[in-house]
Amino acid sequence: MSASTPEFLRSLPKTELHCHFASTIRPERLLRWARERGVPLPSDDPAELARYTGLQDFLVLFNAAHAVFRSGEDVALVAYEGVRAAVATTNLRYREYSVNPHNFAELGLPWPVVLAGLVEGLTRAEEEFGVGFGIVPALNRSLDLAAAHATLDVVLANPHPAVVGFGQDDLAADGYESPLAWEPVYARARAAGLRLTAHVGEIATSTAASVVEAVEVLHLDRVDHGYHVLDDPAVVERARAAGVHFCCTPKSAHLLSGWAFDAQHPVARMIEAGLSVNLSTDDEVFFATSLQAEFEHVGLDLGFGDDVVEQLALNGVTASFAPEDVKARLRAEIRALRGGPPG
Numbered sequence: 001m002s003a004s005t006p007e008f009l010r011s012l013p014k015t016e017l018h019c020h021f022a023s024t025i026r027p028e029r030l031l032r033w034a035r036e037r038g039v040p041l042p043s044d045d046p047a048e049l050a051r052y053t054g055l056q057d058f059l060v061l062f063n064a065a066h067a068v069f070r071s072g073e074d075v076a077l078v079a080y081e082g083v084r085a086a087v088a089t090t091n092l093r094y095r096e097y098s099v100n101p102h103n104f105a106e107l108g109l110p111w112p113v114v115l116a117g118l119v120e121g122l123t124r125a126e127e128e129f130g131v132g133f134g135i136v137p138a139l140n141r142s143l144d145l146a147a148a149h150a151t152l153d154v155v156l157a158n159p160h161p162a163v164v165g166f167g168q169d170d171l172a173a174d175g176y177e178s179p180l181a182w183e184p185v186y187a188r189a190r191a192a193g194l195r196l197t198a199h200v201g202e203i204a205t206s207t208a209a210s211v212v213e214a215v216e217v218l219h220l221d222r223v224d225h226g227y228h229v230l231d232d233p234a235v236v237e238r239a240r241a242a243g244v245h246f247c248c249t250p251k252s253a254h255l256l257s258g259w260a261f262d263a264q265h266p267v268a269r270m271i272e273a274g275l276s277v278n279l280s281t282d283d284e285v286f287f288a289t290s291l292q293a294e295f296e297h298v299g300l301d302l303g304f305g306d307d308v309v310e311q312l313a314l315n316g317v318t319a320s321f322a323p324e325d326v327k328a329r330l331r332a333e334i335r336a337l338r339g340g341p342p343g
């Protein structure tokens with residue numbers, strides 16, 4: 001197998017599924033608004049922003065970044081600029097955004113305002129660049145179950161065709177993922193017709209068993225991260241047999257967990273194990289990454305060839321919450337790149 005090429009990796013039509021909206025803000029805009037609006041950041045150098053000692057360290061910055069938003073117009077502008085920047089470097093075709101209604105409400109931006117801003121900015125980008133989108137509101141894991149129910153309440157009170165799923169961000173103060181704690185909220189979201197995702201198997205305190213337990217108990221449609229599934233070969237086999245989809249973020253795993261870009265990187269091992277892996281940035285501005293960079297980590301640094309990378313792109317389509325006609329079109333675009341059958 002020979003490694004892919006930057007040209008192929010750029011041209012490949014891509015779907016991104018694990019993308020926290022606040023982190024799609026352009027570095028220049030984040031720094032400018034922070035300066036103008038009196039929001040303290042750890043550094044005014046974009047490269048320095050991406051230096052962390054761990055997830056908790058990172059989350060301080062993630063939460064500070066929400067504080068630069070002042071209006072629905074700001075949300076629309078960031079949404080539009082994020083897509084424009086992505087298509088300038090890679091062939092992004094569809095993206096789903098994790099958005100935390102609680103964090104914005106704390107700033108005086110209620111969910112209907114945020115949702116309207118997202119739809120406005122992302123629709124403008126879709127018209128201009130042809131990039132489709134879905135919105136996945138997230139509960140805040142640093143808060144309690146009542147707060148998570150309240151977040152879901154406000155989401156369900158404002159239905160919109162673009163709101164396709166429900167997920168989570170941040171982390172409990174004890175540093176444990178504890179995915180099953182959210183079971184009652186996930187059950188309600190599922191009953192309301194939302195598709196489900198959760199951050200599990202990301203950090204050192206998580207176990208392989210907790211990943212599949214979360215999938216089964218919460219009825220997840222896909223998993224964000226999931227790396228610690230690798231700690232138990234029997235669980236890997238269970239996940240593979242069940243067709244669990246893993247939305248992996250190679251650069252954030254490298255920065256937060258110290259995995260080098262070699263054969264031991266969990267994304268490399270998960271691909272080798274035959275799991276359904278797709279690629280995302282997680283937090284573009286804070287990990288100084290891009291979707292193109294994530295594909296280059298796999299296609300160049302980890303050395304996987306065009307066949308494998310094409311399959312990752314197809315996995316992203318399958319794991320997305322897009323309508324079936326959109327999925328069929330995206331698959332046809334991917335297969336057409338190498339002259340394959342369009343079906």
Ligand SMILES: [Zn+2]
Nearest residue numbers: 018199224282
């Ligand atoms: Zn994430």
